[in-house]
Amino acid sequence: MNLEDIIKDTNTYYCLECGKCTSVCPVARYDKCFSPRMIIENALLGFEDELVLDRELFSCLTCYMCQSECPSDVDFPVFVREARSLAQGKGQHGICAHSGQLQSLARLMTSPNLKQKRLEWLSQEHRVSEKSDVLFWVGCAPYFEPIFEDIGFSALGITKASLKILNSLGIEPKLLPNERCCGHDALWTGDVDTFKKLAEYNAAQIKEAGVKKIVFACPEGYRTFKLDYPDYVDLDCEVQHISELLAEKIAENSHLSGKLMEIKKKVTYQDPCRLGRHLGVYDAPRKILEAIPGIELVEMKHSGLEAICCGTSAFTNCDSYSNALRAERLSEAVETGAELLITACPKCQTHFRCAQVDKGEEHRPTPKIEVIDLINLVADAIGEGGKSSKKK
């Protein structure tokens, strides 16, 4: 796609230059060089080099806050995504966090004959079935383990809790031994080639698996399968976030509701951008929290449609502004008086945990609050939490 096509595809021609996007943009509040409006303007004026060679192009969180305010319905996040693919063509890839290892892993996973050992953590405690028509998407969790060890985050802890919960619902899901990265980060940083290959490998495997439904514990994988895969591959099955599935079961008053034990805690909930604004899932996680006896949910100053992003997306441009934004969001969480900050996205959790190990006590203390995934909380409530959510 060239710049003109991108502009057409994303309603960018209709921009009124009102600047509402910049005024609501969480990044622009901290990073004075970042302005969605200016980015659009450069594009409309045809300044392609200014657009794609600017490091700021990779600072957008694609959190969809801007689009919710845009009177012309410009799809700025998708515009940015496509502009990044032009940037990739010119050797630009933003500033990769964690040395770019995660991006590299995604590229390596485009190798055709991989024999991954991604399920070695699986134990007798988890019941999975080859014959199941429900697939559970494990995602990047096995790769995250060593990288995020130092911030006390275990993505596999969420995976294991998910399996426990599915099992307790009577679901023994199928797992793919050679599942590839879903390609979310590749796509959103403009590496379309990698994304396409990953999507193709995944689609082929899913077709072969013959499942009817795929359940995700990660909103990014969910979004990618639901909204992006259809543009590239044939995927003839239902996709669902585990929070939706759980909320459904609770509403059906399945035996799960009776199993939820009391957890006396005041909690607040972070709407992940992908789950919230991208896919409109706001209620399901809240319904689940309400169903756990003893849980008191207090909302942050900004929540739901207005929820502030955790500060980084696609492990790119995780800069000082991201960090400031993260601190702000953590303050909002602390201000609620909650003991726990619940998220439904593993990446939100990495970012919030990471910010809390940063130094800064003397000048601007980073607000401290324990962060856990909704799934780990539910697992605790059904007595299947184990050590997974407690890993420090």
Next chain:
Amino acid sequence: MEEIRTGVYICHCGLNIAGVVDVEEVAKYAGQLPGVVVSREYRYMCSDPGQDLIKDDIKELGVNRVVVASCSPRMHEPTFRKAVEDGGLNPYLYEHANIREHCSWVHDDKELATNKAKDLVRAAVRRVCRHEPLVVREAPFTPSVLVIGGGIAGMQAALDIANGHQKVYLVERDPSIGGHMAQLDRTFPTLDCSECILTPKMSDVGHHPFIELHTYSEVEEVSGSIGSFKVKIRKKARYVDESKCVGCGDCEEKCPWKVPSEYEMGLAKRGVIYIPFAQAIPNVATIDGEHCVYLQKGKCRACEKACEAGAIDFEQKDEIIEVEVGAIIVATGYDQFDPAVISQYGYRRFDNVLTGLEFERLTCAAGPTEGKILLKDGREPESVALVHCVGSRDQNYHEYCSRVCCMYALKYAHLAKELTKADVYQFYIDMRCFGEGYEEFYNRLSEEGVNFIRGKVAKITDDAVTDEEKGKLVVVSEDTLLGKLIRVPVDMVILCSALQPRADAENVGKILNINRRADGFFLERHVKLDPVATPTDGIFIAGCCEAPRDIPDTVAQAEATAAKALSLISRGTVTLEAAISTVDESICHGCGRCEEVCPFSAPSIVSKNGVMVSEINEALCKGCGACAVICPTGAVTIKHFTQDEILAQVDALTEAR
């Protein structure tokens, strides 16, 4: 953006390279690589005409990046950087490809070697495009030196520097300089009197116009780096005005309170106000605040009444002195291993089991027994056992050899023989007599009738099994030469205790940012080729703080540190490493991982405009790159070895030719 114009030069090195690598083909290949404007091959690139090729191309062809493919960069990188600089370019716009040591000399297959040379050149060409000019900076060197520790090592270093008319700040923790050597009676193997050789030096230190002596003081904080260390010294209150005290000792005589004397190893008592020993420098009294009844309970002041000079000052407070120095010499010495932890040796349980230093004081004419070797009950011992390797050469305590014990044990054996006519038994594992005159001394002692028993002592007991053993200490050991267990009853046992790192060595290491080895002593920069330097530039180590050693070695080391410091002072400036790390503050979170990982304390987290970010102290950074690896955000970059540069090289190496 600047247009990249790379010049590539392939060296034949006579036939060293050209004999295997087809240099013409490599040059031809390099000539068509992107950005390369000229590619040449030449017999000896390091020769003057070879270097002139580079200089001329810079001037005539506008070459702005240079790659030389020749021998190892460890050999000639500096040569070609210099040539590039002489040609008018920044010396860091240069990259070296090693096609001799890593190619022509290790592969005899001409085709494979030529292909490898092409790959290495291609990678160098790709990398050199990304090089940035770097500035080599010089910083002024403050012409003064801090010496920590006033034992023989510190005094010798201080005197050497001061005699070169450079300022020295000598800091000693105790009330007097002198260190362990001041406690010794005689020194092996010559048996000359320790005091006689030491006190003139102490006096010189005390009166030297270029030495500012701070006794009863400790270094509390060191910041900065080579050339300008900023040092905070805490001068502890001694409650005596040094300028008024004449050292007459009247106060100590009148002081009604007595405590064990550290100098006499607790074998005699001293006043709470005291001068540690007769030859102390400075010869002034100090009140031991911890034991002073007036300071603790508010009543007494006997010393004040006794002092005619009016030197007592109970109002005195600790004082912080700040100095700036260019270099630091650490000569903090050692602690004696406490043998009480080896309970089977009975130290502190049996009256007549002594440590080496305690015995040393008994033999000293000015000591608690006026030079008589006496048992606790006042008798002269009829037999004395010397137990070697107490706490050293022992996996349970210290694995290392303490180096001096064999020799001082021989000295004690001689003194015991000379002063008491006692039978002397040496229980040794191996006799290590390596220094000048040492083996001769050992032979002499063998002739003096000392009994040498090869074996590690198992225990010392008063549990007599024969009449002969009654009332004696029985040394139980294996005699490995006879291959049997023996029991030797004696009157006195001397434990040759290990020399071990100071109890506060870890803290001193932290203050100075110098590391310790696994054994706890300070780590030298290179065990063979840089033995008195530490990995921290400008900080040197002398004497037993680095490892156990005898007086001649300590003095030699002290002199070496002085020479190092003087050479830095005479140069006047320090060159700072150019390929160091740098932080993009707009990316940095101030997480502090870089600060944690850096062994040189170069990064620190500081507040800038209310945001916490990492700041690199360029004078401290050595360019190891650990911070750039650990940085989770990509804010830290190591110049000249940036991620971009290395990845360019890796990419080029994996591409098809």
Next chain:
Amino acid sequence: MAGFEPQIIAFCCNWCTYAAADLAGTSRMQYPANVRIVRVMCSGMVNPLYVLKAFEGGVDGVLIAGCHLTDCHYIDGPTKCDAMVDKLREMLHVLGLEDERLRREMVAASEGVLFARVIKEMVEQLKKIGPSPFKARTEALA
């Protein structure tokens, strides 16, 4: 696997292993020409991405070699390198990469013989296990 010549990238620390490779050269020790050395100042400078990118490029093996634990010019670089390699190995294992493809060695400046032996061994081993699973990807891209 006849005719398969494995491709190896070696990250060598300037002070020890790079010097050991120099010594192997000065002593005219022969070893297979399958290795390309990238000079780094310290083994603790090797970023995991360098290794991953080398594999992306299709190499069959990567060697990270530097000073012994106590010889480091920068005090404790090798310890940091070990920690990095441990984490990286974990990821490469999940990816299904054979353990032998990433080799970590400590080779002192005086150990030219060891350097040559490590390269010989590595080439033999890699010949046995065949091309890297990522090679197909690189070939597909080319």
